[in-house]
Amino acid sequence: MQTERQKEIIDVALNLIAAKGIQGLTIKNLAREIGISEPAIYRHYENKIEILLAILDLFRINSVKLFEQASGEKSGAMLKIEHLFSSHFTTFSQNPSLVAVIFSEEIFRNEPVLVEKISEIVSQNDRMLISIISEGQLEGEIRNDLDAGHLAIMVMGSLRLFVKRWQFSGHNFSLTEEGHAFLKSVISMIALNGNIRTINKQKS
Amino acid sequence: MQTERQKEIIDVALNLIAAKGIQGLTIKNLAREIGISEPAIYRHYENKIEILLAILDLFRINSVKLFEQASGEKSGAMLKIEHLFSSHFTTFSQNPSLVAVIFSEEIFRNEPVLVEKISEIVSQNDRMLISIISEGQLEGEIRNDLDAGHLAIMVMGSLRLFVKRWQFSGHNFSLTEEGHAFLKSVISMIALNGNIRTINKQKS
Amino acid sequence: MQTERQKEIIDVALNLIAAKGIQGLTIKNLAREIGISEPAIYRHYENKIEILLAILDLFRINSVKLFEQASGEKSGAMLKIEHLFSSHFTTFSQNPSLVAVIFSEEIFRNEPVLVEKISEIVSQNDRMLISIISEGQLEGEIRNDLDAGHLAIMVMGSLRLFVKRWQFSGHNFSLTEEGHAFLKSVISMIALNGNIRTINKQKS
Amino acid sequence: MQTERQKEIIDVALNLIAAKGIQGLTIKNLAREIGISEPAIYRHYENKIEILLAILDLFRINSVKLFEQASGEKSGAMLKIEHLFSSHFTTFSQNPSLVAVIFSEEIFRNEPVLVEKISEIVSQNDRMLISIISEGQLEGEIRNDLDAGHLAIMVMGSLRLFVKRWQFSGHNFSLTEEGHAFLKSVISMIALNGNIRTINKQKS
DNA sequence: GATGAATGAGAGTTCATTCAT
DNA sequence: GATGAATGAACTCTCATTCAT
Numbered sequence: 001m002q003t004e005r006q007k008e009i010i011d012v013a014l015n016l017i018a019a020k021g022i023q024g025l026t027i028k029n030l031a032r033e034i035g036i037s038e039p040a041i042y043r044h045y046e047n048k049i050e051i052l053l054a055i056l057d058l059f060r061i062n063s064v065k066l067f068e069q070a071s072g073e074k075s076g077a078m079l080k081i082e083h084l085f086s087s088h089f090t091t092f093s094q095n096p097s098l099v100a101v102i103f104s105e106e107i108f109r110n111e112p113v114l115v116e117k118i119s120e121i122v123s124q125n126d127r128m129l130i131s132i133i134s135e136g137q138l139e140g141e142i143r144n145d146l147d148a149g150h151l152a153i154m155v156m157g158s159l160r161l162f163v164k165r166w167q168f169s170g171h172n173f174s175l176t177e178e179g180h181a182f183l184k185s186v187i188s189m190i191a192l193n194g195n196i197r198t199i200n201k202q203k204s
Numbered sequence: 205m206q207t208e209r210q211k212e213i214i215d216v217a218l219n220l221i222a223a224k225g226i227q228g229l230t231i232k233n234l235a236r237e238i239g240i241s242e243p244a245i246y247r248h249y250e251n252k253i254e255i256l257l258a259i260l261d262l263f264r265i266n267s268v269k270l271f272e273q274a275s276g277e278k279s280g281a282m283l284k285i286e287h288l289f290s291s292h293f294t295t296f297s298q299n300p301s302l303v304a305v306i307f308s309e310e311i312f313r314n315e316p317v318l319v320e321k322i323s324e325i326v327s328q329n330d331r332m333l334i335s336i337i338s339e340g341q342l343e344g345e346i347r348n349d350l351d352a353g354h355l356a357i358m359v360m361g362s363l364r365l366f367v368k369r370w371q372f373s374g375h376n377f378s379l380t381e382e383g384h385a386f387l388k389s390v391i392s393m394i395a396l397n398g399n400i401r402t403i404n405k406q407k408s
Numbered sequence: 409m410q411t412e413r414q415k416e417i418i419d420v421a422l423n424l425i426a427a428k429g430i431q432g433l434t435i436k437n438l439a440r441e442i443g444i445s446e447p448a449i450y451r452h453y454e455n456k457i458e459i460l461l462a463i464l465d466l467f468r469i470n471s472v473k474l475f476e477q478a479s480g481e482k483s484g485a486m487l488k489i490e491h492l493f494s495s496h497f498t499t500f501s502q503n504p505s506l507v508a509v510i511f512s513e514e515i516f517r518n519e520p521v522l523v524e525k526i527s528e529i530v531s532q533n534d535r536m537l538i539s540i541i542s543e544g545q546l547e548g549e550i551r552n553d554l555d556a557g558h559l560a561i562m563v564m565g566s567l568r569l570f571v572k573r574w575q576f577s578g579h580n581f582s583l584t585e586e587g588h589a590f591l592k593s594v595i596s597m598i599a600l601n602g603n604i605r606t607i608n609k610q611k612s
Numbered sequence: 613m614q615t616e617r618q619k620e621i622i623d624v625a626l627n628l629i630a631a632k633g634i635q636g637l638t639i640k641n642l643a644r645e646i647g648i649s650e651p652a653i654y655r656h657y658e659n660k661i662e663i664l665l666a667i668l669d670l671f672r673i674n675s676v677k678l679f680e681q682a683s684g685e686k687s688g689a690m691l692k693i694e695h696l697f698s699s700h701f702t703t704f705s706q707n708p709s710l711v712a713v714i715f716s717e718e719i720f721r722n723e724p725v726l727v728e729k730i731s732e733i734v735s736q737n738d739r740m741l742i743s744i745i746s747e748g749q750l751e752g753e754i755r756n757d758l759d760a761g762h763l764a765i766m767v768m769g770s771l772r773l774f775v776k777r778w779q780f781s782g783h784n785f786s787l788t789e790e791g792h793a794f795l796k797s798v799i800s801m802i803a804l805n806g807n808i809r810t811i812n813k814q815k816s
Numbered sequence: 817g818a819t820g821a822a823t824g825a826g827a828g829t830t831c832a833t834t835c836a837t
Numbered sequence: 838g839a840t841g842a843a844t845g846a847a848c849t850c851t852c853a854t855t856c857a858t
Binding site: 020021022023024100103104105106107109110119122145146147150151153154156157158159160161162164165168181182185186188189190 | 224225226227228304307308309310311313314323326349350351354355357358360361362363364365366368369372385386389390392393394
């Protein structure tokens with residue numbers, strides 16, 4: 001569906017974003033980096049917005065894929081969540097530019113099409129996460145004294161901020177390793193019996 | 205320390221950000237909105253970065269003030285946290301433009317001074333939050349099976365995402381009211397006995 | 409002499425001009441509308457100027473044809489003029505894009521070849537019209553107190569402006585019907601006895 | 613109402629149009645010719661359309677002025693018309709670039725604001741001319757067997773085409789002198805007794 | 817006949833900032 | 838304190854055209 005050049009453009013675009021932030025993604029930079037002229041870019045994408053949409057879509061598709069992978073391993077909500085986020089960590093580690101894109105909603109505010117796309121992605125991810133959490137609540141794995149929607153925001157928000165800190169630090173720690181530890185904390189926070197076991201541990 | 209004009213500039217700047225996003229904050233817009241010429245702006249702030257720094261500082265000072273208020277009421281970690289964030293909700297409700305600024309880190313990436321300032325604010329807020337949480341853990345209010353740093357990220361991340369959703373929705377729900385409910389969820393999540401009480405409730 | 413593709417290109421070009429004006433005639437639009445690639449256009453016409461020349465020629469040939477038709481019906485100058493212009497009205501009605509081309513001299517100013525072509529057409533039409541008028545003057549049908557050249561400009565100018573108004577109105581009246589009435593006015597204006605008859609009418 | 617620079621810009625714009633046609637009117641050419649940078653233009657006119665609007669307005673105001681002058685000399689419809697158009701000839705002679713603008717409607721087709729402005733000017737001029745003609749018909753100076761609207765189109769169309777021919781010839785004849793003769797022809801064509809006198813002349 | 821890929825030249829426009837007054 | 842005028846650098850995008858395949 002995507003030509004080689006289109007893939008290359010998206011790839012270089014991601015690198016540019018990673019290196020200089022969203023502001024660094026200009027047609028000029030893109031063309032220079034690829035080694036073609038500026039108008040040549042327009043042979044492959046109608047305009048800059050289409051490029052951004054393609055990037056967002058890349059992210060959306062990746063999210064769905066990771067979710068489906070996590071769901072495929074039908075091993076209970078907790079494991080699914082663990083799998084889901086740790087694979088996200090891996091993705092981000094390998095492609096740090098994606099992080100910049102995800103956290104750039106603010107910049108897209110002026111372009112309705114992009115706002116639309118982002119909100120689509122957000123609500124899609126939200127739905128996927130909520131469905132796992134609800135399932136976990138039914139199966140007694142996840143505490144059900146709290147609204148699944150609230151729990152989803154907490155899980156997502158926690159992990160987003162964690163990733164952001166990693167980005168902000170200039171990737172000066174291992175997202176996958178420290179991420180694993182943090183993920184454990186998040187999971188034990190939403191676990192039904194997490195607290196109790198802890199308390200017992202303390203008692204002993 | 206700030207002249208009247210400087211206050212006015214910051215005020216209008218915040219409104220511009222609220223209305224059109226960070227991209228809407230241009231010297232031209234600023235001047236037009238205030239009703240003076242563009243060069244006049246430079247009488248009051250050396251350059252645009254100084255304006256952004258002033259905005260960030262406004263936010264930093266506000267954070268410290270809210271934290272001190274919360275700490276003043278020496279009524280236990282939980283109440284402090286509750287107070288801290290619900291007063292943030294109020295601040296954001298009254299001044300929605302602040303939200304846009306906080307989530308615009310990505311845009312500031314090119315400007316080292318701004319990056320510096322933001323990371324200063326972030327780590328300051330982090331320290332404040334961690335100190336409350338640690339205190340709560342010592343006093344037995346907050347679960348201490350998890351790292352205070354992790355808990356801080358979870359609390360902050362949860363509430364950040366919640367606020368962001370509010371912003372993204374175009375403020376179509378009451379941040380203070382629904383925020384209160386969400387805050388309760390967050391608190392019960394980090395509470396030492398939160399889970400247990402719930403379980404008991406369920407049992408009965 | 410023209411291949412099928414060449415005819416198609418000219419045809420689509422005329423439609424484009426009709427729809428979006430001369431500015432809408434770009435190689436890109438042309439190619440898209442026909443359903444071939446842009447370079448493919450250059451297989452059939454050396455460059456854009458050749459296309460414009462072909463369009464102008466189409467118009468020139470049409471003019472000659474209409475003039476010869478009008479002359480063939482050897483029924484006096486007045487009827488010839490009437491026939492000539494009413495058949496032009498019909499042509500324009502069926503092919504409104506031609507109107508846009510005729511009135512676009514201004515755009516062609518930069519291209520000497522096109523200027524040349526247009527002035528050729530103009531003087532050709534002029535000669536044809538003057539020859540009819542002169543004939544009419546000799547035969548006592550057309551007032552001969554005025555220079556035939558002047559009369560030609562008046563007739564042509566009147567009808568051009570009329571057609572232009574029709575175009576400008578978005579074709580919101582019938583060029584053939586209202587054109588017929590206008591044509592009557594023009595003719596009675598140049599008629600030798602047109603005025604007298606009227607005066608008599610008034611007297612009665 | 614217009615600053616010196618604005619007048620200069622319009623002036624240079626007119627010269628550019630006169631020299632290279634409407635296509636020659638670019639911000640770059642404008643800036644180069646004036647001797648300032650391109651962005652400097654935007655201090656004086658918000659965008660290119662505003663410049664074109666100013667040019668059209670210049671023409672509109674000039675039309676009204678000439679009409680009022682002609683009407684001031686309350687000496688009968690015929691003299692008014694004669695005065696009106698001969699003063700237009702003078703204007704065009706002194707400012708040939710105006711001619712290029714008037715005949716460039718086709719180029720403005722894409723810009724609704726400009727189309728609007730032009731149609732405003734056209735109908736304004738139309739109304740003015742019709743009012744003079746109607747007056748002449750009532751006073752017995754102008755033939756009243758023909759619709760005043762038709763007569764207006766004929767007069768205007770005749771003179772437009774005449775001016776266009778002058779422009780197209782590269783101004784190789786005197787618009788004012790030959791225009792005077794042509795104007796006489798036009799006037800005698802719409803005169804009530806013009807034809808009769810001619811007939812008498814012929815009879816004698 | 818046709819295509820995909822590319823290009824030089826140029827379009828209009830925006831931005832933060834400076835300078836003389 | 839404030840202004841009018843200006844600017845360099847950059848931006849997205851369009852156009853007619855070419856070339857290898």
